[in-house]
Amino acid sequence: MKIATFDMTVFGPQHGVAKEGLTGPRTARLDSSWVGPFPGEATRLCDHIRRAIEIASAYPSALLIFSGADTQTGEKGEVLGRSEAIGAFEIARDHNWFGHPEVAERCHCDIESRDSAQNAAFSAFLFRHLTGAFPKRMIGVGWSFKGTRYSTCAAGLPFLENGIE
Numbered sequence: 138m139k140i141a142t143f144d145m146t147v148f149g150p151q152h153g154v155a156k157e158g159l160t161g162p163r164t165a166r167l168d169s170s171w172v173g174p175f176p177g178e179a180t181r182l183c184d185h186i187r188r189a190i191e192i193a194s195a196y197p198s199a200l201l202i203f204s205g206a207d208t209q210t211g212e213k214g215e216v217l218g219r220s221e222a223i224g225a226f227e228i229a230r231d232h233n234w235f236g237h238p239e240v241a242e243r244c245h246c247d248i249e250s251r252d253s254a255q256n257a258a259f260s261a262f263l264f265r266h267l268t269g270a271f272p273k274r275m276i277g278v279g280w281s282f283k284g285t286r287y288s289t290c291a292a293g294l295p296f297l298e299n300g301i302e
Contacts (some may be wrong), residue, residue, distance in 0.1 A: 142198065143198050143199065143200050143243070143264070143267075143268050143272075144198050144270075144272065144273045144274070145196060145198055145199045145200075145272050145273060145274035145275065145276070146199060146200045146201070146202050146260055146261070146264045146272045146274075146275050146276075147189050147192045147193040147196070147199050147200070147201050147202070147275075147276045147277075147278060148189075148201075148202045148203075148204050148247075148256065148257070148260035148275060148276070148277055148278070149185060149186060149189035149201070149202070149203045149204065149225060149277075149278045149279065150204045150205060150250070150253065150256035150277065150279045150283075151182065151185075151203060151204065151205035151221030151222060151224065151225050152173065152174060152178075152182065152205070152221070152279070152280070153171045153172060153173035153174035153178065153179075153182055153209065153221065153224075154171065154172045154173055154205075154207070154208075154209045154217055154219050154220070154221050154224045155170060155171055155182075155224030155225070155227060155228055156170050156171065156172060156219075156224075157219060157224075157227075160224065160227040160228045160230075160231045161231045161232075162231070162232055165179070165183050165228050165231070165232070166179050166180045166183050167179055171224075172209040172217060173208070173209040173221075183228060183232075185278055185279050185280075186203075186225050186228050186229055186232075186235075187232070187235040188278050189201060189203075189278040190229055190234055190235050190237050190240050191235065191237065192276055192278060193237075193240045193243065193244075194237035194239065194240050199243070199276075200243050200244075200245060200264055200267065200268070200272075201240055201243055201244040201245070202222075202244075202245050202246070202247055202260045202263055202264065203221075203222040203223075203225040203226050203229075203244070203245075203246050203247070204221075204222055204246075204247040204250045204255075204256040204259060204260050205220055205221025205222045205225070205247070205248070205250055205256070206220050206221065206222075206248055206249050206250055206251050207219055207220045207221075207248070208221060208251055209221075220246070220248040222246035222247055222248050222250075223246055223248060225246075226244065226246050229241075229244065245263060245267065247259045247260055247263045253283060253286045253287060253290060254290045254293075256277070256287075256290075257275070257277065257287055257290040257291060257294065258290065258293075258294060260275065261275065261294055271294075275291070
């Protein structure tokens, strides 16, 4: 499939960094395997990754973009040097794409986004970089309370026909 055939993106903004080597099925859902999330969020963040993959699988014309920069520091205040998006990608890979391995070839990482507005905009710009056109549709997968925030961000992206779902 040529990359130019894609017309939408499913983007998965991340809100924590999965620690390197702790992204497999036995460890990824443990809070101790993450830096940044609140207690009890590790399982939900893995669920977001799984759901983004499921949605992308349902839309063969969609690119999946995990979004999130290196926004966390370690226990001693050191910069981790590891982006949220790469951690999500590794969880997806180490979970065999949650039963949808065909999505792997359509998955990309935006490793620059530092907030919700950038998650939306940078995912659209990465889509354009990869395909030569902006997406006609974007579906964001993450915390439901951020839905309004993403819709507001989408209003500033004039190339989107229907905003962000």
